[in-house]
Amino acid sequence: MIIVANQENIIVKNVYICTPKNNINITFKHVEMNTESIVEIKNLVKKYGTKQVLHGINLDIQPGQIIGYIGPNGAGKSTTVKILCGLIDEFEGDVSVFGKDLRMNQLEIKKRIGYIPENAALYESLTPLEFMQFVGQMRGIQNDIILSKAEALMNIFEMKSNLNQRIATFSKGMRQKVMICSALLHNPELIFMDEPLSGLDANSVIMVKEMLTHLAREGKTVFYSSHLMDVVEKISDRIILIDQGSVIADGSFEDLSRLSNDENLEKLFTRLTGNTNHGEKAEAFINAFEK
């Protein structure tokens, strides 16, 4: 690793080092301690027609961690998650989950992962219980276990009384809770979350954060994709920053901030993505509506 005395330069080097051409990952000590990777991504490239969304992502994820996968809108976060969950089959590069090639072992991998999408559709006219019954049965869980688990999970979110009401009448946050519960029904080892806190109220956000920490303590791995920096910096063991389809920084929050001297992730992120003229933009914004 190249360490340059000048702080500004470090960032520049980091950005440079991680471009796909070089394929060198910055890894930090605590990450290197684990040996077996649960997710391994090599040179992941995804194109939609001629538009390239992912420009060679390289990642190694160890079990029992909360990974914060963050980046601005349109950086390729959701695309990465969808590929890992098997929603998108067409991609270039090698991806293995649980040490197995994703392309060849989709079914087995799907059995052991949970996916909480952002704003995804649910069958509106079903009740949460009916919805979870379907998901659970499809995953081969027995009916009475589904029932007790659904009750327990919904109870945590204080939604037990809504268990038999139609989802159509729920608010955004309530739907998100149903989504979280049904994704955790089969006790997955690896959980992918795409903006899981969107629409949740303050209490539920705290609850989910607590839940994530608990899950990680139990040895589960959480891959958490978000653009909300403050949540990520508080709960993640490791933070991966991506921008325009490339990883631009990777490490624990302490590592990242030690290198850059930024007091929070938002500032660090701003500098890495090269958007430092927020002040000017804000001013332009004010000018625009004062006309």
Add this chain to the structure above:
Amino acid sequence: MIMIRFLLSLFRPFRWFIERTGADYNQFIHILELKLTMDNRRARGSRNKSTTPDNSIAKQSFAQIVMGFVFAMMGIIIKSEFTYFYMMHTILMFMMAMLIISEFTTILFDTSENTIIQPLPIKGSTQSLARNAHVFLYLALIAFNISVASIIIAAIKFGILSGLIFIVSILLNVLFTLFLANMLYLGIMHIVSGEQLKNVMMYFQIVIAILFMAGYQLGFNLIDKSQISNMTIGVSWYTFLIPPAIFSGLIEALSTGIFDLKHLLFIAEALIIPVVAMFITTRYLTPVFNRKLLNLEQGDRATKVKTSSGKTSLYFNIISKLFVKNNDEKAAFQLAWRMSGYERLFKQSFFPSLAYVLIMVAVQFFKRDINLSEIASSSRYLILLYSFILVSLTLSSSLMLGNNRQIDWLFKILPINSPADYFKGFIKAVFVRFFVPFYVLLSIGIVAFWGMRVIPDIIVAWLVIYMSTLLIFYMQQPIFPFSQAKASSQGGKNFVKVMGLIITAFLLGGLHYLVSKWNIYGLAALMVIYSTAIVLINKKLAYRLINWEKVDDFNTYN
């Protein structure tokens, strides 16, 4: 865009009037423009967002003009002017009523722009006027499209003056229909509210659709066409209460110059009623309507929340064991079973189609002199049974309909080896839940009439219908159920499918007839053959026809 500009320019001469009602003319025009633009881009049945239609108004107009041409052709033989216009106005009102009922969510209950317009500084009266103007434009456009042909024919047959007055009377008719529609919906909304209203509307639509088909089938099949040309409609006291008669009276009076008491009454009614109706609509009905509409939007959560226990009925438990073997399929079966009970679009599409087949068959049976004993000794029940093969097509397409767009991710994320298991569960569930009970009832009726001897025939026909339902469903686009907005506008393709099915029904029915005449064990042989085919279709063909590669082609998982 040209179309919209043209429609908007029609309001320019009425600027003084619009401003007199207290509305802001510029805002009014812009709201109207927004609504029309949205109408124009509304994808009717198209699933791909990429192919946003930009001219759906023009396309629909063309279809309506063609439809109007057909109606005008039926009227061309009518000699009496009064009767001709009476018929045309009746058809017009009927068509407008049909449209208002079938598309009430997009016409009268359109609240899509409420979230945009509500926070803006727009007066209630401007918004109400824009809403009414929009509905009026919509109906007037349809009315004129349907009438283009009949106006031309009227001008040729009864003179240009008649044609011109006909145009004016159409406008008056639209105003009056708009008033009636408002009254109707206010009445219904007064009785029920919220979710319940949508259910009532659904059954209302189903009944209307069935009545329309029945009326069409029976009406046009039973009437002796030679009588129409000399048909005249006499004027009694109640004629003055029938809207189409009033408008025809107006045309007749003005074009022929007869101004007796009878005609003066028609003229007075035709001019006064729509104007009064419009006044009542804008002044009294629309504000109430808007208020109710807001309640409807927000009231869903406030009113009683629907619950269901997640438990299953005894019928379900028995049936699911009979029809479904593997576990993945069973979950899909249960899902479709439950959903089909809730989904309005599904019921709205399937029930009328079932009734339609029934009516078609009934018409065939009772067309000429009914000789019950002759029918009882015939094999005509085979026609009855095999007609329901059409259900296989409508059931398959209805199953796709619903408002759960982008639900496909759910099925992709689950660890399922072959998506065929899903689709097998889906179609079996709706077939068993909705068709089988109907078929059992039908069979009881048939057995009561023709006797126990026809039971083997009933079983064979059932096997054929089940087989064809499975085949058609497995061969159609593998889209997940209840996720498509409206039946794809593949009218031509659908027609070919229907014709193909009818031919198939004839062939298989014919085979059935011949085999049953040929040997007493013939039907048993057919049962064995069809059962084997069904097993093969489910065990082998389904997996070959539906695989993830094919499913991925039709779903995006976003």
